[in-house]
Amino acid sequence: MGMSRSLETSYLKRKRPEVDTLGLVDAERAILNAIKSKKDLGIWVRDIKQETKLTDHVVNKSLKSLLARKLIKEVVNIQYKGKKHYMADEFEPSKQVSGGLWYVDGNLDKELVNVMKQLCLRCIRIEKVATLERVHEHLKKQQVVNFEISSQQVYEILNSMVLDNEIIEVKSTGLWQYYPIPIGTVCYRFDSGPVVAKGSKVGAFASIPCGACPRISLCTPNGVISPSTCAYHTKWLNIDF
Template sequence: MEMSKSLRYIIAVCGGEFIKFITAISIPSNSEYMRKFFFSIRMSQSQGTSTVKRKRQDSSPAQTPEQVLLSLIKSKGDMGIWIRDMKRETNLPENLVTKAVKSLLVQKLIKEVVNIQSKGRKHYMAAEFEPSKELTGGTWYVGGNLDMAFISVLKDSCLKIIRKMKVATLEGISDFFKRNKIITVECTTPQIAEILRSMVLDNEIIEVKSTGLGDYSSIPIGTVCYRCATGIGLGQGPKIGAMASTPCGVCPMISQCTPDGIISPKTCVYFTKWLDFDF
């Protein structure tokens, strides 16, 4: 038992390196004890939870690949870890890692999460953590996809509120949401700010500073507020410019178009379509 203790110690310290080493070597020893020991380690690696392992857990700090992996995954917190990185960091062979991960999944100690940066990669995280913003892509992502339905509902509501209030500050809109319980899910003020910002980019609303006059009388001078565009051209989204209303303005091939080339205004199909009038 003396020997096994020191061995365990080595495993605990060296972790994956040692396990890799012992799994790589054949069993040369004629010592019955050594043979049994190696066998038991291999068993625990290949079969997941076993009685041997549990016993050992209670009795000593030595770790099975599962434990190694679990502690590694836990150490990553809400960032989780990619399966290939697990291999790299523990130096365990691929089949061992896969098996250990599978068994951990069955035990619900870890869970698979989607990483927005690379959806194809298998990413794991300890069960008690919630995936971080970097992983999920932030509050607007559900299951790795942008929650367009939710966003458009929020946008519509904001537009309606602004139309109703004529001029509204961010706080005003946020309060309106809370007071009237427009949406059942919780929606924070910063989230609404994000929505408003994107609506400004869409030219659906404009950002102005309060002048303290007229519509703005209830808002302190200089406060940023939002309003629907009052002009003739606004409120209907972006205006189509002169260039964009000709075929060349939207032509993806314009850089290859020459007066007598293969693509030329004379033979241009976009032009033909544009000038195809019905009588």
């Protein structure tokens, strides 16, 4: 009997899950490691199951335990809103996951975006033609928000406005209102629409040859290549619109 009890005790010890310094059992530790390995990208619960090869019951129970201990957190991934994602508590969701400044809890902050759009429109209305840097400077001076906006975030707003046909993206020709802006620089303005005169011809800006010129980046007002010495540009100026 003594030998039998000894064998039974030994077997139970081998079957008992090992507990680490955090008080986690094997399954919890394996799941935590899988989540940590994804850092600030997080991981979908189905991927956790595939990586750890654990059953649904064990994974779900372990996730609840890890959440209760605040070792992990559930995050909203804007690309997969219907799928539960988990991330180690020490990481903050990457922009790819959270959507960045313009999202709150996975939802677009429409009110903030609309405010920023109106500020951008005001700048373009004042400047007539504005570069990304100029719009960025304008927004920083307004101080209507209590956080710092990056140039990339301003670009995201301007790009969304271009896609919504609220403004158009053009390249500076170095002429007229473009004169202060280096030739070839990307800038933004309102779409004045086609100019219809003498038989529905296309507007002047739409037909300007500079937009399709392969040497636009080398063209400067007083350079070897310049609007004043360009045969195509001179011909365009003489067109009777």
